Amino acid sequence: MIAAVAFYGGIDLGGTKIQAAILDGVGNVLGAARRATPTSGGPADVAAEMETALRDAAKAAEVEPSALAGVGVGSPGTIADGNVTSARNLPGWEGTFPLAQTLSDAFGCRVEVGNDVQVATDAEFKLGAGRLYDSLLGVFWGTGVGGGLILDGKPWLGRGGAGEIGHVVVEIDGARCTCGRLGCMEAYSGRASMEAYVRDLHERKGRKTDMFKLMREHERTRLTSGIWARALERGDKLAEHTLDRAVRALGAGVASVMNVIDVEGVVIGGGLGVRLGHPYAKRIAEAMQPHLFADQRPPHVHVAALGDLGGAIGASLLLSSAEAAS
Amino acid sequence: MIAAVAFYGGIDLGGTKIQAAILDGVGNVLGAARRATPTSGGPADVAAEMETALRDAAKAAEVEPSALAGVGVGSPGTIADGNVTSARNLPGWEGTFPLAQTLSDAFGCRVEVGNDVQVATDAEFKLGAGRLYDSLLGVFWGTGVGGGLILDGKPWLGRGGAGEIGHVVVEIDGARCTCGRLGCMEAYSGRASMEAYVRDLHERKGRKTDMFKLMREHERTRLTSGIWARALERGDKLAEHTLDRAVRALGAGVASVMNVIDVEGVVIGGGLGVRLGHPYAKRIAEAMQPHLFADQRPPHVHVAALGDLGGAIGASLLLSSAEAAS
Numbered sequence: 001m002i003a004a005v006a007f008y009g010g011i012d013l014g015g016t017k018i019q020a021a022i023l024d025g026v027g028n029v030l031g032a033a034r035r036a037t038p039t040s041g042g043p044a045d046v047a048a049e050m051e052t053a054l055r056d057a058a059k060a061a062e063v064e065p066s067a068l069a070g071v072g073v074g075s076p077g078t079i080a081d082g083n084v085t086s087a088r089n090l091p092g093w094e095g096t097f098p099l100a101q102t103l104s105d106a107f108g109c110r111v112e113v114g115n116d117v118q119v120a121t122d123a124e125f126k127l128g129a130g131r132l133y134d135s136l137l138g139v140f141w142g143t144g145v146g147g148g149l150i151l152d153g154k155p156w157l158g159r160g161g162a163g164e165i166g167h168v169v170v171e172i173d174g175a176r177c178t179c180g181r182l183g184c185m186e187a188y189s190g191r192a193s194m195e196a197y198v199r200d201l202h203e204r205k206g207r208k209t210d211m212f213k214l215m216r217e218h219e220r221t222r223l224t225s226g227i228w229a230r231a232l233e234r235g236d237k238l239a240e241h242t243l244d245r246a247v248r249a250l251g252a253g254v255a256s257v258m259n260v261i262d263v264e265g266v267v268i269g270g271g272l273g274v275r276l277g278h279p280y281a282k283r284i285a286e287a288m289q290p291h292l293f294a295d296q297r298p299p300h301v302h303v304a305a306l307g308d309l310g311g312a313i314g315a316s317l318l319l320s321s322a323e324a325a326s
Numbered sequence: 327m328i329a330a331v332a333f334y335g336g337i338d339l340g341g342t343k344i345q346a347a348i349l350d351g352v353g354n355v356l357g358a359a360r361r362a363t364p365t366s367g368g369p370a371d372v373a374a375e376m377e378t379a380l381r382d383a384a385k386a387a388e389v390e391p392s393a394l395a396g397v398g399v400g401s402p403g404t405i406a407d408g409n410v411t412s413a414r415n416l417p418g419w420e421g422t423f424p425l426a427q428t429l430s431d432a433f434g435c436r437v438e439v440g441n442d443v444q445v446a447t448d449a450e451f452k453l454g455a456g457r458l459y460d461s462l463l464g465v466f467w468g469t470g471v472g473g474g475l476i477l478d479g480k481p482w483l484g485r486g487g488a489g490e491i492g493h494v495v496v497e498i499d500g501a502r503c504t505c506g507r508l509g510c511m512e513a514y515s516g517r518a519s520m521e522a523y524v525r526d527l528h529e530r531k532g533r534k535t536d537m538f539k540l541m542r543e544h545e546r547t548r549l550t551s552g553i554w555a556r557a558l559e560r561g562d563k564l565a566e567h568t569l570d571r572a573v574r575a576l577g578a579g580v581a582s583v584m585n586v587i588d589v590e591g592v593v594i595g596g597g598l599g600v601r602l603g604h605p606y607a608k609r610i611a612e613a614m615q616p617h618l619f620a621d622q623r624p625p626h627v628h629v630a631a632l633g634d635l636g637g638a639i640g641a642s643l644l645l646s647s648a649e650a651a652s
Contacts, residue, residue: 135484147586151477158461158588161620168582169617172496172574181617183578248498252509253582256494260473260583262484291495291507294487 007063008320009071009107011050012311013037013116015089015143015192016224016271018046020053021312022061022068025320027127029309031061039221042092043084047099051106066108072318074116074311075099076146082113088178089143089192112318116140116311117163118155120304121148123314124267126321129302135263137299139165139254142225142270144178145186149261166190168253185253189246191272195223198242209238225275232276247280251287259293269304269311277303333389334646335397335433337376338637339363339442341415341469341518342550342597344372346379347638348387348394351646353453355635357387365547368418369410373425377432392434398644400442400637401425402472408439414504415469415518438644442466442637443489444481446630447474449640450593452647455628461589463625465491465580468551468596470504471512475587492516494579511579515572517598521549524568535564551601558602573606577613585619595630595637603629 007030012019014037021032033056035049050073058065065071077087082100087093104111121130121138130136130150138148147165149156156162166186167179174183178192187193201207211223211231220227231239254266268281285301292298304310331350338345340363347358359382361375376399384391391397403413408426413419430437447456447464456462456476464474473491475482482488492512493505500509504518513519527533537549537557546553557565580592594607611627618624630636 149586151482156477156587159590159620159623160588161623162586162588164585164588164619167585167617167619168494169496169578170498172578179619181619183617252495252498256579256582257586259490259493260475260488261482261587262486262488262490264485291493291509293490293493293505293507294485297485297487 006069006320007061007067008316009054009058009065009068010312010314010316011054011071011073012120012315013046013050013073013075013090014271014311015076016222018050018053019308019312020050020057021309021316022057022063023313023316023320027313027317029313030063031057031059032309032312033057033060034308038091040091043087043090043097043099044102046090046093047097047102050103054107068107068109070110070112070319071103071107072119072315073099073103073111073113074119074315075113076116079113079115082111084113110319114315114318117146117148118157119314119318120269120311121150121267121314122155122317123306123310124269124304125150126317127313128305128310129267130265133264135265137165137254137257137261137263137266138304139250139266139268139273140270141189141250141268141273143192144190145250145270147257149263151261151263165253165257168256170249170252170256185249188249191223191225191228194228194242194246197245198223198238201238207238210234210236211239225271228272229275247283247287250284251289252291254284255288255291258288258299259291262294263299265300265302267302267304271308274304274307332395332646333387333393334642335380335384335391335394336638336640336642337380337397337399338446338641339372339376339399339401339413339416340597340637341402342548344376344379345634345638346376346383347635347642348383348389349639349642349646353639353643355639356389357383357385358635358638359383359386360634364417366417369413369416369423369425370428372416372419373423373428376429380429380433394433394435396436396438396645397429397433398445398641399425399429399437399439400445400641401439402442405439405441408437410439436645440641440644443472443474444483445640445644446595446637447476447593447640448481448643449632449636450595450630451476452643453639454631454636455593456591459590461591463491463580463583463587463589463592464630465576465592465594465599466596467515467576467594467599469518470516471576472596473583475589477587477589491579491583494582496575496578496582511575514575517549517551517554520554520568520572524549524564527564533564536560536562537565551597554598555601573609573613576610577615578617580610581614581617584614584625585617588620589625591626591628593628593630597634600630600633
């Protein structure tokens with residue numbers, strides 16, 4: 001019997017946007033779509049937007065969701081058996097929600113849920129900027145800052161909680177992080193923390209910025225990666241200052257991790273990482289340099305080659321890789 | 327043919343002391359001896375003290391060095407083929423010295439040289455406080471602060487430079503480290519940095535302390551771990567303040583690493599770690615807590631069970647483990 005060509009869906013559930021894609025079994029994107037992540041409501045509302053995003057991607061790829069060999073999801077939060085608990089940066093998602101079951105019922109196909117950062121790291125490792133390395137650190141610079149580790153070709157998960165690079169301490173008793181702790185790298189460089197910092201300086205301390213005006217003009221409710229990029233293009237001083245501060249924290253935090261794990265490559269992904277691209281990957285590498293113990297052979301620092309789609313592609317690999325291996 | 331019982335030598339070359347031991351093939355210590363690490367001269371002088379230490383240990387064990395199945399050495403610096411280059415904290419050791427060959431000629435047996443921190447971590451993993459874990463972080467708190475990683479039962483060396491936990495940044499633009507960089511964990515918690523800090527506060531700023539008096543009384547030229555322990559017993563305020571500052575840095579730095587690698591256990595060794603013992607391992611665990619992302623399940627934090635001899639025992643494993651495996 002000749003097997004039919006299998007297509008897979010992938011959904012990346014981020015704090016700002018939901019990205020969906022349809023792929024063949026070797027990582028080629030046949031169609032893609034994105035939706036804004038709801039900022040209110042609860043898990044069911046988020047799942048409904050995920051469904052819409054995947055259906056739009058399937059339409060673009062001219063396939064029926066029910067004909068897919070399966071759909072993979074990269075999600076924040078704690079994941080067990082397709083259930084997602086305490087998903088950070090998502091509305092009303094403190095408890096547990098049966099995400100795999102809900103989406104499987106909607107699409108009529110198998111759904112697997114994995115950790116968002118880990119699937120995106122896996123995608124860059126297998127198909128993207130890290131494909132030439134055996135060991136890799138993925139740094140996903142977006143609403144928060146997540147990290148994914150591949151050591152000797154395999155994801156390193158520790159006891160299940162590895163990769164929380166956003167919560168490496170760069171200043172003891174420093175800025176308050178969205179996680180509630182003090183001095184985390186994410187407290188300076190996560191998009192959510194950066195927005196809170198700018199809002200405080202602008203609204204309470206009168207520092208000038210056009211960022212909130214840009215946000216309204218572009219009908220956004222948050223300072224998205226696109227708003228940050230536009231503000232930089234316009235030479236907005238407060239945006240520049242805040243990004244300088246973010247890069248300084250990323251340099252110290254990523255270099256600290258490199259001093260301990262000493263992997264070959266670093267891939268910078270995430271909404272901000274991809275949007276700000278090569279010039280900022282270069283700036284992060286420069287900010288790492290004074291903190292690297294083995295400074296004569298710094299790791300290679302790359303922008304995520306799969307761009308915005310890396311998370312969705314990695315999510316689809318949850319199914320296609322498993323089948324390829326079986 | 328019945329094999330003769332094999333004995334092994336192990337030498338731990340530290341910044342303050344040289345510890346030697348004679349062991350049987352399963353890690354039992356038959357004799358031990360220690361010497362102060364020379365503070366002047368060069369590699370040949372250091373090697374001569376190492377030879378004396380090993381001969382003293384062999385005498386205690388009632389064996390001849392030439393009858394040993396081999397001698398393992400744990401050394402700082404960059405190690406390749408038994409040669410040691412740029413050994414930090416050792417006098418005049420900027421260049422390359424053929425340590426294995428020199429000691430092999432002296433003892434008339436095989437000599438292997440490994441990284442000091444990695445062999446000590448390996449000893450704790452195989453025979454000491456980490457023997458029940460699959461993955462482990464060793465933190466060696468002494469003249470400097472070194473780190474060793476065991477992941478899934480195997481040493482993780484990265485590209486050869488992994489484990490430099492002393493140079494995790496805990497304060498961007500913070501205190502000057504002995505490595506020349508700013509804000510490293512070791513700049514607050516390494517014995518050498520702590521001594522420089524105390525000397526500055528005492529000699530230049532008039533802060534009271536009995537530590538230098540204790541040092542002279544005990545005929546030491548440095549504030550050794552023993553001097554620190556005695557100063558604490560006497561309630562020396564400057565010693566307490568400096569150790570509080572060290573523990574705060576260790577808490578932030580070790581927690582940062584845990585947030586990324588999430589291993590089961592942490593073993594605190596090194597001269598200060600062993601000397602200050604359980605109360606300080608507990609204090610470090612408490613100082614880690616506010617920085618741990620998965621704070622509901624902190625890693626287990628232990629004092630190195632092999633104590634001062636861990637490095638020498640680990641060094642001997644360079645030979646006995648290799649033979650057991652062959």
